[in-house]
Amino acid sequence: MTCLLCDKSLDYQPTWQHFLGIQQDTSACPTCLEKFERIDQVIEDDRLDSVHSLYAYNEAAREYLHQFKFMQDVALAQIFSPSLRSVLNDSKKIVVPIPMHPINKRKRTFSQVDALLEAAKIPYQSLLEKTTESVMGEKSRSERLAMTELFRVTADIDSNEAIYVLVDDIYTTGTTLRHAAEALKQRGVHRVEAVTLFRPMREK
Amino acid sequence: MSERHQLKQFLAGRIWLRHLMPFPEETVDEAIRQGEIHIEQGVTSKKTWHGTHYTCQRCHNENPTRFTVFTCAQCEAPCAYCRNCLNMGRVSCCSELLTWTGTLPAFPTQHRMNWQGNLTPSQQKATRELLDSTKQGVSHLLYAVCGSGKTEMLFQPIHYVLNEGKRVCLAAPRVDVILELLPRLTTAFPDTRIEALYGGAEVEHFDAQLILATTHQLYRFHEAFDVIFVDEADAFPYTADETLQRAVRKAAKPNAPIHFVTATPSSQLLAMNKKQGNISILARRYHGQPLPVPRSVALWNYDKQLKKKRIPAKLLRWTTERLDKQQPFLIFFHQIELMELAEPLFQKLDERICAVHAEHEDRKQRVQLLRQKEIPGLLTTTILERGITIPNVQVAVVGAEQTIFNKGALIQIGGRVGRSVPNTSGDFVLFHQGITHAMDEAKREIRKLNRTEVPQ
Numbered sequence: 001m002t003c004l005l006c007d008k009s010l011d012y013q014p015t016w017q018h019f020l021g022i023q024q025d026t027s028a029c030p031t032c033l034e035k036f037e038r039i040d041q042v043i044e045d046d047r048l049d050s051v052h053s054l055y056a057y058n059e060a061a062r063e064y065l066h067q068f069k070f071m072q073d074v075a076l077a078q079i080f081s082p083s084l085r086s087v088l089n090d091s092k093k094i095v096v097p098i099p100m101h102p103i104n105k106r107k108r109t110f111s112q113v114d115a116l117l118e119a120a121k122i123p124y125q126s127l128l129e130k131t132t133e134s135v136m137g138e139k140s141r142s143e144r145l146a147m148t149e150l151f152r153v154t155a156d157i158d159s160n161e162a163i164y165v166l167v168d169d170i171y172t173t174g175t176t177l178r179h180a181a182e183a184l185k186q187r188g189v190h191r192v193e194a195v196t197l198f199r200p201m202r203e204k
Numbered sequence: 205m206s207e208r209h210q211l212k213q214f215l216a217g218r219i220w221l222r223h224l225m226p227f228p229e230e231t232v233d234e235a236i237r238q239g240e241i242h243i244e245q246g247v248t249s250k251k252t253w254h255g256t257h258y259t260c261q262r263c264h265n266e267n268p269t270r271f272t273v274f275t276c277a278q279c280e281a282p283c284a285y286c287r288n289c290l291n292m293g294r295v296s297c298c299s300e301l302l303t304w305t306g307t308l309p310a311f312p313t314q315h316r317m318n319w320q321g322n323l324t325p326s327q328q329k330a331t332r333e334l335l336d337s338t339k340q341g342v343s344h345l346l347y348a349v350c351g352s353g354k355t356e357m358l359f360q361p362i363h364y365v366l367n368e369g370k371r372v373c374l375a376a377p378r379v380d381v382i383l384e385l386l387p388r389l390t391t392a393f394p395d396t397r398i399e400a401l402y403g404g405a406e407v408e409h410f411d412a413q414l415i416l417a418t419t420h421q422l423y424r425f426h427e428a429f430d431v432i433f434v435d436e437a438d439a440f441p442y443t444a445d446e447t448l449q450r451a452v453r454k455a456a457k458p459n460a461p462i463h464f465v466t467a468t469p470s471s472q473l474l475a476m477n478k479k480q481g482n483i484s485i486l487a488r489r490y491h492g493q494p495l496p497v498p499r500s501v502a503l504w505n506y507d508k509q510l511k512k513k514r515i516p517a518k519l520l521r522w523t524t525e526r527l528d529k530q531q532p533f534l535i536f537f538h539q540i541e542l543m544e545l546a547e548p549l550f551q552k553l554d555e556r557i558c559a560v561h562a563e564h565e566d567r568k569q570r571v572q573l574l575r576q577k578e579i580p581g582l583l584t585t586t587i588l589e590r591g592i593t594i595p596n597v598q599v600a601v602v603g604a605e606q607t608i609f610n611k612g613a614l615i616q617i618g619g620r621v622g623r624s625v626p627n628t629s630g631d632f633v634l635f636h637q638g639i640t641h642a643m644d645e646a647k648r649e650i651r652k653l654n655r656t657e658v659p660q
């Protein structure tokens with residue numbers, strides 16, 4: 001086995017955790033993993049009950065998303081499986097990935113959030129459908145605010161009482177997540193939380 | 205020039221992802237309708253008794269750990285892609301690779317060679333032999349010691365091939381080597397279309413006749429070249445990677461000769477050329493003086509002493525002698541950690557001494573400072589083993605018994621010493637904790653080369 005990020009070989013050193021079966025399969029070497037800065041930042045928002053971001057969007061994160069999304073290296077989805085599993089481990093909550101527009105998904109050949117969840121073997125429900133083809137980052141602030149509806153709920157909501165957790169790769173302006181939460185709440189869902197892999201930190 | 209003609213010049217000899225073609229779709233579609241382009245599946249699969257066996261049709265990778273299978277939204281099926289050549293655009297089961305099958309473009313047959321340098325009798329002999337092999341279409345190994353001026357020996361054979369209207373590739377495993385070769389070749393062949401290809405460089409001259417490329421870039425060629433010269437043929441990662449060697453074979457036309465140039469040929473390369481090729485040995489440096497023979501000095505527990513923040517006595521004496529005599533020096537370490545532990549200790553002797561390794565961005569600048577005598581010496585990993593010339597440099601290896609210092613690496617490191625006139629010799633010392641086979645071999649090889657008769 002070699003590290004998915006730097007190609008150096010991973011020397012397996014079996015530990016006691018390994019024998020007990022708790023050791024999770026590593027796909028990147030410690031040197032590469034160290035470059036990601038864990039922040040576990042949780043914020044509250046008017047329409048989202050909580051947003052939990054796992055890592056800072058730093059240089060390593062930028063390179064990671066470039067290789068994963070732009071270079072289409074689906075294999076990289078598994079690098080964050082252990083961390084995603086540890087925060088999405090409540091089986092009573094319903095995990096809902098932020099979808100891509102079908103045309104964009106076909107172009108990329110995969111949806112990054114679905115791939116992250118599948119690699120981590122986290123069950124999820126694809127309740128949302130994206131109604132616009134354009135990407136949030138390409139819009140101006142006024143355009144973003146003027147948009148009425150980004151997502152449509154495409155399936156029946158089983159339980160309004162359950163907690164729904166939206167998952168996205170990165171939290172930037174929050175518009176995407178807010179629109180998704182709004183769509184669910186309009187269908188009667190009481191509590192919508194969110195988990196994102198990355199979040200840009202303010203310059204210190 | 206018409207777009208159709210440009211398409212021919214671009215694609216002839218290349219293998220390219222359809223969706224990354226630098227032409228409008230209609231132009232490509234039209235050529236396909238005309239039967240001038242062959243389309244093949246990017247990754248092919250074969251069912252075997254122990255699962256599915258994948259092959260990447262661009263880089264010829266077949267290693268199952270270098271493929272990833274995923275649920276593809278484009279072909280709506282489980283789809284495999286190749287991670288071996290990923291950085292050139294992803295190749296998967298549902299991507300299409302294009303090759304040119306139409307008539308081939310013609311290249312100029314008159315090239316000016318702007319080079320009046322003098323070759324020593326040894327160099328002349330080697331050049332003549334390399335040229336003969338080129339004419340006969342036989343693979344040739346140019347085994348030329350460090351500092352023998354090997355690039356100049358390639359000029360005449362390259363000139364010959366260009367004047368035949370043929371396409372030549374000069375490949376090297378590392379981008380540093382390519383960037384160093386480019387200005388020398390553009391000066392030598394001022395009217396020839398030359399292009400350097402390496403990671404991040406776009407194809408600019410579709411009609412380039414002489415291509416300098418890292419061996420990785422050859423993944424994107426297919427039966428393109430009439431001759432390929434592989435420079436520094438022993439350097440990492442080329443030796444380690446079998447698919448890279450296949451890439452070189454694939455980039456050459458069938459029966460085109462592949463020549464290797466190296467100061468430290470592997471036994472495999474020597475055997476291959478003894479069997480089905482020719483070999484020229486250039487045992488003498490261009491200035492005619494022998495290669496420095498290493499001396500071995502025992503240095504017990506150097507790692508423990510460095511960890512206790514102490515420079516071992518013999519190494520300390522060696523370094524202060526260099527500082528006193530104002531001789532520039534390089535001290536090689538096998539490990540970054542140990543080198544960084546040693547750095548502050550050496551800085552107590554002279555605060556300008558510093559360490560360099562592969563990830564240092566100002567590596568080239570520090571070497572330049574050493575050359576200009578702005579700094580007295582550098583601590584380094586094997587990254588500086590080849591390609592650099594520093595007048596009057598003295599070299600020490602700390603931990604010469606470590607496996608990273610194989611025979612080839614030791615010969616390359618010694619090759620830094622005594623390269624230029626008037627300092628044609630210098631100290632080359634191996635500090636060790638026990639003499640290894642590699643150290644013995646390197647010494648024997650250097651002695652043997654020094655004894656080799658040279659034509660007068």
Ligand SMILES: [Zn+2]
Pocket residue numbers: 003004005006007008028029030031032033
């Ligand atoms: Zn790594």
Ligand SMILES: [Zn+2]
Pocket residue numbers: 260261262263264265286287288289290295
């Ligand atoms: Zn490949």
Ligand SMILES: [Zn+2]
Pocket residue numbers: 109276277278279280281283296297298299
């Ligand atoms: Zn596919």
